[in-house]
Amino acid sequence: MPILQTMNLDQGFGGRNILSDINLSIEPNEVFVIIGPTGSGKTTLIRLLDMLDRPTGGQLVFFGTDVTFSRPLRLAARRRIAYVQQKPLVFTMSVFDNVACGLRWRQEKKEVITEKVESVLRLVGMLDYRERSAKTLSGGETQRVAVARALVTEPEVLLLDEPTANLDPISVTKIEEVLGHVIDAKRTTLVMATHDMSQGQRLADRIGVMVAGRLVQIGKPHEIFMSPETREVAEFVGMDNILPGIVTGKDGDLATISVHNSTIEAVTSYPDGEMVLSLIRPEDITLTVTPAASSARNTFKGNIVQMVSLKPLIRIEIDCGFPLLVLITQRSSDGMGLSIGKTVYCNVKASAVSIIKRWTY
């Protein structure tokens, strides 16, 4: 049974829709990461999951119970989950008391509280700060206290909103380490919003991509990153080359796709005549100055239009009749003596091209 489910969840403020038709089903022990650009509705969704706001439509089911409307049921469910906000607020009291709040509200015994609070403060590396006034902590320290405060009640579901955004590197490492521990040792179910895709990829069992208030794709990390289903997802996960085309020939799963005045060979199940988008990651393209005798199925000849250094990498825009973005190391660029105007060959394996149906533009 899923631990958490949403059915057609909608949220709007003042007649404006922020979230539309969110359908999620999260299994126990799962790590579900919501990625999406800033302002896409990630925080709004997490707040609904924590039952801080009421949805304008749809249902929210926790532990098999519909908690959308009943206040006592919401309290009972909320005591089994915990939420770490992006900019957490600490109360005007010591670090220890901040972390102890949740336990005191659950009427735990004093000895139990001391033991649990100390152990969780040790876990986040804040035990030495236990008597400090929480209001005097830095951003990273505050976030660690917030994580401790959430974990001390041993929640079955942990909701996190950008837990490491804008933090110092030590706190980021510490928090990721703690999350790793929670996932592996405590088997806690995690729902985390982030715009840090590498973090999402590292931790997630499944990823949901949120664009403009909708979950546009849900899948395993490799599915999201290798086979984005829509143009928005493709753009968001760094598929910088999105080439509209049409399938003009098939040989098993190997298809020939006509793109501008060239053809691309790629693996797809779409039939002949289908309008598609070919997606190529800039780091999956290799450059040569002579036609390469490599295994790459696709080779495009073009001229360098622009070079932008992103040390140690360099981002090169090439005009092959269509624009192609390529990411290679500065060193290999220097080795080939690349410069603007120079003719190069772009090589892409058929397996590195993802094909999606062209229903969105």
Place this chain on the structure above:
Amino acid sequence: MEEIWNGFVQALGLIASRDPEVLEITRRTLMISVSSTSIASAISVPLGSLIHFNRFRGKRVLVSVIQTLFSVPTVVVGLLVFITFSRAGPLGELDLLFSPPAIIIGEVVLITPLILGLIISALSGLDRAVGETAISLGATRLQMVLLSLREAKFAVLAAVIMGYGRAFSEVGLALMVGGNIRGFTRTLTTTISLETSKGNIELSMALGIILLLIALAINVTLNRLQQR
């Protein structure tokens, strides 16, 4: 000028020698103002929380009405209490008119709107995230309200002290419903007003100095709280 100076010296003498009448009046004034402030706070803190943390129709109107009552003239409250507790009034049988409890009741009526209004604005001044964080950490509504009051404690205390200041320095109402009866209902303010008109400057001054010192203490405390 000399008369005033002599009055001042004699007033200090009355305080230094712990004149029984001065002490008695001071003690009664403190008893009445502390009692009325306690009762008004016991009403205002829960009621203010209830109003702030609930959404209901007419909430804004209610808050405006409460704020308007901040500046209700004390004699109007005095009149109201007088009518209520006079022989022919609805609560006349309690025989409370011209007794300290009548003054306490009047002051409660006078300062409750003030404390209530200030408590509501103290809670409104609090970051919304305080209540949300508490709820999110599993607090019940009551636990959330208690935490919010704790987080706003300086503003809440300031509200109570403002109420105390008003009750303490109040004169019109105490005169009307207390009757300024010697040894029974005289307060610092009513005694000053009577003794001054009788020409008993030194007693008035002694009481005035005490009144000022206590008012000063209240203001210093209030300032400290508001600077937090």
